[in-house]
Amino acid sequence: MGERRGQMAEQHGADPHSVAEASSERRPVKAPTGTWATVLLPIDENDDLRWEHVEEQLDHLIGAGVDGVYTGGSAAEFWTQSEAEVDRLTGFVAARCAAAGVPFQIGCAHPSPQIALDRLRRARELGPAAVQVILPDWFTVTDREAIVFLRRLADEAAPIPLVLYNPPHSKRVLTPAEHQGLCGEIPEIIGLKVGGGDDAWYEAMRPVMERVSVFVPGHHLASGHRRGAAGAYSNIACLNPRAAVAWWDSIRDGLPAAMSVEARLNAFLGEFIQPLQGEYCNAALDKLLATIGGWSPIGTRLRWPYSGVPAEHADALRAIARERLPDFTCA
Numbered sequence: 001m002g003e004r005r006g007q008m009a010e011q012h013g014a015d016p017h018s019v020a021e022a023s024s025e026r027r028p029v030k031a032p033t034g035t036w037a038t039v040l041l042p043i044d045e046n047d048d049l050r051w052e053h054v055e056e057q058l059d060h061l062i063g064a065g066v067d068g069v070y071t072g073g074s075a076a077e078f079w080t081q082s083e084a085e086v087d088r089l090t091g092f093v094a095a096r097c098a099a100a101g102v103p104f105q106i107g108c109a110h111p112s113p114q115i116a117l118d119r120l121r122r123a124r125e126l127g128p129a130a131v132q133v134i135l136p137d138w139f140t141v142t143d144r145e146a147i148v149f150l151r152r153l154a155d156e157a158a159p160i161p162l163v164l165y166n167p168p169h170s171k172r173v174l175t176p177a178e179h180q181g182l183c184g185e186i187p188e189i190i191g192l193k194v195g196g197g198d199d200a201w202y203e204a205m206r207p208v209m210e211r212v213s214v215f216v217p218g219h220h221l222a223s224g225h226r227r228g229a230a231g232a233y234s235n236i237a238c239l240n241p242r243a244a245v246a247w248w249d250s251i252r253d254g255l256p257a258a259m260s261v262e263a264r265l266n267a268f269l270g271e272f273i274q275p276l277q278g279e280y281c282n283a284a285l286d287k288l289l290a291t292i293g294g295w296s297p298i299g300t301r302l303r304w305p306y307s308g309v310p311a312e313h314a315d316a317l318r319a320i321a322r323e324r325l326p327d328f329t330c331a
Contacts, residue, residue: 031190031213033230034067035248037237038075039093040287043301057296062100064241069097072107075286080303086119094126107132113149120153124160130190132163137171147185154188161190168195176204183212193233196220202227219269222251222262238286240293240328268324272317284308292318294330
């Protein structure tokens with residue numbers, strides 16, 4: 001697989017006008033699985049995107065052999081992007097991924113449902129494997145409103161399917177029964193991105209996992225996959241995409257070492273990253289992980305008014321990670 005992906009990665013530079021056609025030819029018929037990597041926003045001191053680092057980052061992700069690439073998630077600060085930036089970024093990702101034969105999903109999330117709908121309409125023309133959406137969250141939606149919203153998105157996106165992103169910080173965190181109800185009402189939903197849970201949660205999610213791909217946090221992928229999760233939109237791919245792919249291969253192959261890797265990852269995250277959650281948002285922590293991993297010059301800066309973890313703190317944690325997680329850090 002690595003050789004095939006390496007050959008595909010050399011085919012960059014696709015004509016954006018051919019993206020939709022190429023994507024429709026290779027769109028998977030099954031729901032997504034595996035380790036998917038987000039495109040983070042490299043930000044300069046003026047809050048502008050460093051497009052050259054976006055290109056370099058995407059080269060790394062494709063070369064690492066991730067199962068797919070996605071845009072517009074929380075880690076990509078989707079709420080800060082102008083519509084011109086969204087179009088430039090998604091068009092670039094779509095062209096590169098289509099040329100390389102790598103599945104891609106486009107995040108169409110926005111606090112405004114009207115803007116989300118417009119983003120979805122434009123994303124559809126790029127032929128992604130799916131579009132990622134969130135429920136409107138200025139006011140918490142009712143069951144009826146959630147169905148009305150998702151039904152409109154599914155109709156507008158057709159034949160592109162939906163992935164519902166329902167993170168733990170959502171205004172309304174859906175229960176397993178509510179996920180099951182929405183997936184029954186909106187069969188175009190092929191995947192869920194959720195925070196995961198304990199054994200009881202997985203047991204309650206079993207009927208859902210039989211219908212759609214359920215993606216859990218990357219650092220719980222080994223234990224989650226054992227209980228039915230299909231993959232992760234992975235924070236561990238932020239740390240090191242190539243190592244995250246190798247770990248997923250060991251998980252999928254059922255190797256005992258996969259669980260020990262998860263234990264090491266969670267020990268590091270629990271001691272050094274999770275304590276920062278009270279001061280920094282999750283997007284800042286994902287950029288911190290990428291800086292610790294050292295695989296791409298994304299940097300720790302976030303767009304105003306949010307704070308990134310200071311670069312010197314990232315340097316100190318990189319030294320610790322090289323001792324604790326040598327397989328997930330670059331020299």
